[in-house]
Amino acid sequence: MKLLILDRDGVINHDSDAYIKSLDEWIPIPGSIEAIAQLSKAGWTVAVATNQSGIARGYYPLATLEAMHARLRALVAEQGGEVGYIVHCPHGPDDGCDCRKPKPGMLRAIAEHYQVDLAGVWFVGDSKGDLEAALAVDAQPVLVKTGKGQRTLEKGVPQNTLIFDDLAAIARELI
Ligand SMILES: O=P(O)(O)OC[C@@H](O)[C@H]1O[C@@H](OP(=O)(O)O)[C@@H](O)[C@@H](O)[C@@H]1O
Numbered sequence: 672m673k674l675l676i677l678d679r680d681g682v683i684n685h686d687s688d689a690y691i692k693s694l695d696e697w698i699p700i701p702g703s704i705e706a707i708a709q710l711s712k713a714g715w716t717v718a719v720a721t722n723q724s725g726i727a728r729g730y731y732p733l734a735t736l737e738a739m740h741a742r743l744r745a746l747v748a749e750q751g752g753e754v755g756y757i758v759h760c761p762h763g764p765d766d767g768c769d770c771r772k773p774k775p776g777m778l779r780a781i782a783e784h785y786q787v788d789l790a791g792v793w794f795v796g797d798s799k800g801d802l803e804a805a806l807a808v809d810a811q812p813v814l815v816k817t818g819k820g821q822r823t824l825e826k827g828v829p830q831n832t833l834i835f836d837d838l839a840a841i842a843r844e845l846i
Pocket residue numbers: 678679680681686687688689690691720721722723724725764798
């Protein structure tokens with residue numbers, strides 16, 4: 672199975688240090704919707720693993736998050752593609768959950784959903800926690816320079832991290 676796992680904020684849509692708190696604030700990064708559609712039409716299953724501590728912090732309700740993900744699915748479907756399993760961590764940094772990146776709980780949930788092994792599966796993120804979550808389950812850490820990616824790169828990334836400008840560049844590489 673050709674499985675690609677994406678972080679959301681900073682990879683699919685623009686991120687903000689003030690969190691993405693409403694559907695209006697959820698703005699796709701240029702080329703990302705097209706990239707997901709092209710990948711899925713080329714036989715890739717595209718899953719998403721996203722930290723959403725804004726829910727625990729009370730910045731937005733689950734319904735708003737679900738509206739963002741419905742918008743993502745609709746935009747990709749308009750291009751003839753499909754988004755796979757989306758898993759989010761609604762918890763805060765002090766909740767001690769197993770799903771908040773850098774913990775790999777969400778990646779393991781995706782592996783369970785598809786009944787696949789994560790070894791070598793590309794996990795694309797813009798934060799150090801994304802890369803660490805990938806390494807924790809022997810997946811391939813992949814950094815994009817969008818979102819917080821350039822800042823993450825400047826602080827240093829794990830040795831075997833693959834680096835791309837954006838999700839569109841990853842689609843060009845994989846298709
Ligand atoms: O990049 P993904 O995982 O899709 O989502 C990240 C968001 O949940 C938010 O994560 C927060 O980190 P804290 O949760 O406050 O540590 C901050 O980095 C926000 O800027 C960011 O929007």
